[in-house]
Amino acid sequence: MSKRLIIKTVLICIGLFLITDSALFAYIFTKYPINTEKKISVVVATTDIKEGVVIEEHFLRKKEVYASGVSANVETEISNVAGKRAINDIHKNDFIRTYELLDKKEWYKDDExxxxxxxxxxxxxxxxxxxxxxxxxxxxxxxxxxxxxxxxxxxxxxxxxxxxxxxxxxxxxxxxxxxxxxxxxxxxxxxxxxxxxxxxxxxxxxxxxxxxxxxxxx
Structure with missing residues (x-):
């Protein structure tokens, strides 16, 4: 077998190996993401909620997101949101934040x-x-x-x-x-x-x- 043929065969084998190796790693990373960041469940709106509206439970759902993308003001429990009044407009799929809510006991002053x-x-x-x-x-x-x-x-x-x-x-x-x-x-x-x-x-x-x-x- 000539030296040129041997070199070509080796190069082809190396190329096939690299292609197979890349495909294998791509499959592994797709199937098993290496991102191990913690996820948490937060409360988001299922519909647009107007300012002043009393928020009902069916306006809300839970969504899993990475913890790094969530501030301390984001609500994580639907029970903490339902029954409160929206202080400003909340759009569909928005996170529900504590400072956007008004508790029932704060809706009206005693002399109103x-x-x-x-x-x-x-x-x-x-x-x-x-x-x-x-x-x-x-x-x-x-x-x-x-x-x-x-x-x-x-x-x-x-x-x-x-x-x-x-x-x-x-x-x-x-x-x-x-x-x-x-x-x-x-x-x-x-x-x-x-x-x-x-x-x-x-x-x-x-x-x-x-x-x-x-x-x-x-």
């Missing part, structure tokens, strides 16, 4: 109460004021065209029809008068009651929740 204020379509700014909107409440005095600031950046908890049904519900009736549902402390309620005796309440709508309050000093 629900009040409803009747409004016409005009007062609702052509129905632009909806559940979750933020408004400034102003007084339009009967004695003139001047207005007076009463409350700043109050969230509208809901907008109801004559039957007390939310206007965004399919069962709501088409009424000209609606009712703004507000949750106010005693001091703010007294301001509303006093103002309503001296004129008409009007509302200025914020473009979104990120805008500064009308009462904030720049």
């Amino acid at each position: 109460r629900i009040i409803v204020l009747p409004v016409s379509m005009e007062d609702r700014l052509a129905n632009l004021i909806k559940k979750g909107s933020y408004v400034d409440v102003r007084l339009q005095k009967e004695t003139g065209d001047t207005t007076e600031d009463i409350l700043y950046k109050i969230q509208v908890k809901d907008v109801l029809d004559d039957a007390g049904i939310a206007l965004d519900s399919k069962s709501a009736v088409n009424s000209k008068i609606a009712y703004l549902k507000l949750v106010l402390g005693k001091e703010d309620r007294e301001k509303i009651y006093a103002a309503s005796r001296n004129g008409k309440l009007i509302y200025e709508l914020y473009c979104d929740s990120t805008q500064k309050s009308g009462g904030e000093v720049n």
Whole structure:
């Protein structure tokens, strides 16, 4: 056998060995990952959860992730999340974090109460004021065209029809008068009651929740 043929045979054998070896290692690494980092189960959202919504158990699921990708604020137990209120919007598949949740005992202050204020379509700014909107409440005095600031950046908890049904519900009736549902402390309620005796309440709508309050000093 010539020397050239021997060299070719050896090179072919080495090449086949390297190919087989690479394929074997690739299979082993795919089948048996060498990453031994610890995994933990965390709570994630199964759907988009809006700010203010009380989180139900079926909104949640567990997901295994590497421990290095999880901060101490991420919830690991569904029981710690269900029944709490979302402080901000939570998107589908997002981790649920402790600081995004409000416990039931912290939802309302002791002096807070629900009040409803009747409004016409005009007062609702052509129905632009909806559940979750933020408004400034102003007084339009009967004695003139001047207005007076009463409350700043109050969230509208809901907008109801004559039957007390939310206007965004399919069962709501088409009424000209609606009712703004507000949750106010005693001091703010007294301001509303006093103002309503001296004129008409009007509302200025914020473009979104990120805008500064009308009462904030720049």
